[in-house]
Amino acid sequence: MGLILRMLEGLFGGGAGEMRRTVEVFRENAESGAQRGQVMQQAALQQFAAEFARDRRGLFDRLIDGLNRLPRPGLALGTLALFVAAMVDPQWFAARMQGIALVPEPLWWLLGVIVSFYFGARHQAKGQAFQLRLGQTLAQLPQIAAQLPPAPVAEERATPTDNPALAAWQQARQDQG
Template sequence: MGMIGRILDALFGSGNVIKETAEVFRVNAEADAVRAVSVQGQALNQFGMEFAFSRQSLFDRLMDAINRIPRPALALGTIGLFVAAMFDPVWFAERMTGIALVPEPLWWLLGVIVSFYFGARHQAKGQAFQKELAQTLSRVPQVVNSLDMLREFDADTPSVAETGTDANLTMGTITPAGNAALEDWARHRAS
């Protein structure tokens, strides 16, 4: 029995050869889940620390408002040019002739400025979106806990109202309590 015991110990005991061999070919799911939770928690903490000071000053809000002007101005200005070309073609042709005289390097410079403006704006808005997403994700554990607590009080849960070994609680559940409406009805009927 000693030899069989040592063989079984080697296969299934503390030095589990089968388990260790299987983990060479397939990741331990439990350990992988623990690592994933740890990584997600660290990422959320990092997001939280990065965006901890999210209150904007008056100056920041003013600059944000000013930064919103160019896109609508460009869009409405372009539509305005189409309208102007239909109402006063001569005036429009004079303006376009003036634009045709602008040197090519100045057009390149304008393109670079507009590209950098919209690129920076896109990046700033993307970072603000990531901040809001991180704040929302940081609330997930609280919501899950609240849902779990609410599910404990579900009427379909077996023995949710069980009194256990508390005799006073058991007696309280089977002893009728006073019903003010019923007593009032009985008094009214008796009189």
């Protein structure tokens, strides 16, 4: 028993700590991995909880935001309703389309500008709000990273230049070209 122990100490160093560190170079410590996984899962759940926290805006803000959501579905459903109206009562539909044909071109341009600015402004406002939330989340990243245990240090890894087969292949390509 003493001889085996001396051989192992000579091979891996003295003590169980050296043996553990040597083995952890090749295989992750399951307990430490489970702890890191638990910390990461808790951080993810906290982030989800923060994202889905109760909205603190007032009634007026929520009402206006709800009204701002109506034009796109209204335009889509209105267009579908025009197709249904054309099939159900073609004469009624033709009379309405003749009225639309009488609208002067500058008014169409004005309508296009208004609709473009409305949707463009809404897209920009939503994009800025998203970037603000993203920035707030990224600002919390150092705090979350500080809670994670440090990763085990891996031994020095081989570089591509240490690969004899790769070096021979590269040399053969240089000789050909």
